Amino acid sequence: MHRGIYGKNKREIAELLKEHGINPTTQRVEIAACLLACPQHLSAEDVLGRLNHEYEQVSQATVYNTLRLFVRQGVIRELAISPDRIYYDSNTSFHHHFVDVETGRIHDIPAESVQTPVVNFEAEIHEVSVLVRGRLNQAEA
Ligand SMILES: [Zn+2]
Known part of the structure; x- marks a missing residue:
């Protein structure tokens, strides 16, 4: 189990992103913090909704691009569960x-x-x- 990746602070999340070859910008760290709070399945809309609750400035394009980047670099998994919505899984274990x-x-x-x-x-x-x-x-x- 990857229990260790959840509930990290911002600095630890920045380190985790770097380990995955991702430049940890403020917005990327915020998006990762949202997903990696616990093992969960969120759509891009869910992530956007949660972030914009606190951070007005995160655009939809930024969230979509960042989620795709995280999938490519193995930070999260993409789930093809419904044809009209992609879900992102913070649990990358099998x-x-x-x-x-x-x-x-x-x-x-x-x-x-x-x-x-x-x-x-x-x-x-x-x-x-x-x-x-x-x-x-x-x-x-
Ligand atoms: Zn899952």
Whole structure:
């Protein structure tokens, strides 16, 4: 588990970005701080909404470009869960997802819950990514 990356202070986040080859500008640090507060799944709109609550000056283009940069440099993972919205996962360790069709909420499924499928052709499997859609039972919600 990458527990260590969450809840870092601004200086530590700047260091983390540098380790990923990213120049830690003030806005990039703010965006990373928002995402890396805890393991979570946020859309670009979610990030923008949270930032603009405190920082009026962060533009939509900056947020979109920064999120793409973070994905490229391995700071966060991109999730193709819905065709009209990209979600960003602050947990880059290997795991799967469950989407609640009623609330749209995304829940993590531990990697060990899913077995690597047996394929009927010669292949070296690099990654298995399972997306489960369903509805949480009321009692568990
Ligand atoms: Zn996740």
